[in-house]
Amino acid sequence: MDFRTVKQWALLTALLTIIPYNAAQALPFNDDMVDSQLRTGSIMRPKAADSVPLGSLAFRIEKKEDAFDLINPQKRDAASVARGKRLFAVNCFPCHGNIEAKEYKGGPVSAKFMVPPDISGAYYKNKSDGYIFGTIRFGGLAVMPALGWKLSQSETWDIVNYIRSVQDSK
Ligand code: HEC
Numbered sequence: 001m002d003f004r005t006v007k008q009w010a011l012l013t014a015l016l017t018i019i020p021y022n023a024a025q026a027l028p029f030n031d032d033m034v035d036s037q038l039r040t041g042s043i044m045r046p047k048a049a050d051s052v053p054l055g056s057l058a059f060r061i062e063k064k065e066d067a068f069d070l071i072n073p074q075k076r077d078a079a080s081v082a083r084g085k086r087l088f089a090v091n092c093f094p095c096h097g098n099i100e101a102k103e104y105k106g107g108p109v110s111a112k113f114m115v116p117p118d119i120s121g122a123y124y125k126n127k128s129d130g131y132i133f134g135t136i137r138f139g140g141l142a143v144m145p146a147l148g149w150k151l152s153q154s155e156t157w158d159i160v161n162y163i164r165s166v167q168d169s170k
Pocket of ligand 1: 013088091092093094095096113115116117119124133135136139140141142144145147159
């Protein structure tokens with residue numbers, strides 16, 4: 001064997017040692033799946049009929065009207081209102097604009113087609129928390145899209161709490 005062949009063998013051996021080792025280290029199962037009850041080839045049993053994931057009762061409602069009587073489980077404290085304000089800025093502001101403003105004008109998007117009703121006004125103050133929850137989750141009367149798919153239950157209640165706090169401040 002000449003020197004070049006020896007070098008090639010050495011390189012090959014080194015690679016064959018390093019590559020599988022790295023691959024084994026990279027497999028996420030190493031750490032995550034050790035304590036799992038599921039073994040390779042086994043699958044989870046389906047949920048029993050009518051079982052409810054913890055804390056997810058409201059997400060079993062199938063249409064808007066079902067939400068109207070829901071009781072708001074989220075305490076309206078400063079933290080919840082602050083989270084709601086942030087979520088409102090991201091998800092609602094483009095159409096509803098600054099609802100804290102004295103003179104309601106709608107948002108930059110709605111200004112181009114249709115200014116929504118002022119949800120900080122008396123009319124919506126008299127609607128239930130569940131009504132606003134249902135509107136966010138399933139959409140408005142005609143134009144407003146359903147936004148439930150991108151907001152968790154508690155995020156939705158945070159937005160309700162924010163709207164309530166703005167209504168109370170007027
Ligand atoms: C794409 C624009 C758009 C977005 C985004 C949007 N809305 Fe609306 N919203 C409207 C329009 C337009 C109306 C009035 C017509 C209707 O009800 O469809 C409305 C109506 C409403 C109403 C009154 C519904 C009723 O029954 O009278 C509430 C409450 C409301 N929106 C809350 C929100 C909240 C909270 C968000 C954010 C999570 C949001 N909207 C996001 C456009 C939007």
